[in-house]
Amino acid sequence: MSATVHHLGRDSAPSLEPLMALVVSDMNQVNSVILDRMQSEIPLIPELAGHLIAGGGKRLRPMLTLAAAKLIDYSGYRHFKLAAAVEFIHTATLLHDDVVDGSDLRRGKTAANLIFGNPATVLVGDFLFSRSFELMVEDGSLKVLKILSHASAVIAEGEVNQLTAQRKIDTSEDRYLDIIGAKTAALFAAASRISAVVAERDEEVELALDSYGRNLGIAFQLVDDAIDYSSDSETMGKDAGDDFREGKVTLPVILAYARGTEEDRKFWKDAIIGHKSSNDDLFHATELLKQTGAIDDTMSRARHYGQRAIDALGAFPAGNARAAMTEAVEFAISRAY
């Protein structure tokens, strides 16, 4: 409902601008913590971490922490350090993902492991991960530590689950939702939730923010999955078609396989085990995804989770924060694909 109302009041495409504007000054504080705490006497650490951190990510997760604090009128400063901890966890997983995926691009730049090698990339990820826990310990909330250590374990489980599902065309939609719920949405949820913890708000508030972040995370990931089959590397900041070439079974593929003819299903089987990875094959795959409505319906699923994210904000007072957080969801599900 609120999405519709909001839509009517806006004549431009939804964007992240209101969210960024909402938190811009707080984000400067978070950025200071990030830059300060990624330092080390070992020069390679800030050099490698800086490649990714200075490399212009959206810092969406710490933005969620900051926006949630605005939404609930938290006027303290504890969430700056915690937002930095969230970004360190995210950066650590990205560095490890670069090693795991072997993708050539990350945020439009050469992936860290191709410049610095796998060993340094793994170890600097470990450093940032440890540093994130040091930041949480400095804050001193055991509840935040519990939320984020659990989220970290769940992320790693989700990544292993995805690895196990790789090149398995019979992955179910349920399993796929488990995977992205863990590897992507868990940190969105935790990032949104922790502001309610430091603000000492009710469990109900915590859970509403958790739900907002979790559903937004799933929506984001589903749209990313769709985009991977329909844009170029310039738009995505990573190689379009990567998922296809790596045999990743994402929702578009799951739907196209379920709906395909015998011939289509044979194509998908071959493609996912790596026997079809040329540009022509990618083009054919994209055609099949469009024909079967797999892309459209992936987007429709994404809108479903997006709407749930928006509705999770229902009990919070209207205002800049809620409007910006709502528009962030609309942005997520309206991205070009």
Place this chain on the structure above:
Amino acid sequence: MSATVHHLGRDSAPSLEPLMALVVSDMNQVNSVILDRMQSEIPLIPELAGHLIAGGGKRLRPMLTLAAAKLIDYSGYRHFKLAAAVEFIHTATLLHDDVVDGSDLRRGKTAANLIFGNPATVLVGDFLFSRSFELMVEDGSLKVLKILSHASAVIAEGEVNQLTAQRKIDTSEDRYLDIIGAKTAALFAAASRISAVVAERDEEVELALDSYGRNLGIAFQLVDDAIDYSSDSETMGKDAGDDFREGKVTLPVILAYARGTEEDRKFWKDAIIGHKSSNDDLFHATELLKQTGAIDDTMSRARHYGQRAIDALGAFPAGNARAAMTEAVEFAISRAY
């Protein structure tokens, strides 16, 4: 001093047996926690973690936590979970080391990454690392969390420092001690210290146990460095000569290079950058290490740190625990090389 007295009273070679006997029943509790908490709904996680965890490591670090608790007469149970957390951190770093080093053997078995691949090995390491923090959070001591999150960051820094020093023949003894102080000794120190925290003993007791663990860790690492040039893979459980072939500049090499003739120094330069890596070259390196007294003096440095570890126990009451912890040091520095 106590070492000498102790020596006189024993007619067999020093061993880890007394330490293991001291903690055998407590270690069963720790092992239960380890086996219980390495589980996951994603089968690959316990499978991969179990390869290493069930693979027969000595579990020296959790043994130190348990022995320290005996030494200070702690009668609670909190340290079981924390000892498991320490072992998980150690296991996570070993898994990541396997990826970083590319060694073929670990504890006499094929390294995890060669069986399960680098991606799964990195991710299961991340899982165990996160799980270790979950265990600490369950215990609930912010001081323990601080000690172990800091130790983890220091370990990662030490690993990156070592990576940066790799193939650099001009690494100084000071820098090398910094490296092993971080990558090896920091976790020995933290493992020994945390029992004093849960037992709520004075800072002085904490620091004495920290010093015991730290010096023992350095002694262990130095002897390992010597052994790598003088034993076969059966004794070590990893490939002898690995350090040489990977261009790792360890203390034996630092000393041999400093003391060598012009010709020797040229050999070491070539060897460390990877131009001499045959078995004949390894044999020649070993000869040079012996001729220059580099191995003997590495062992002598190890004994120095071992003695400091023993002396750090000076203020604790004599008894089984102190005797076993003392003999563990004597074992470390008396290993065949």
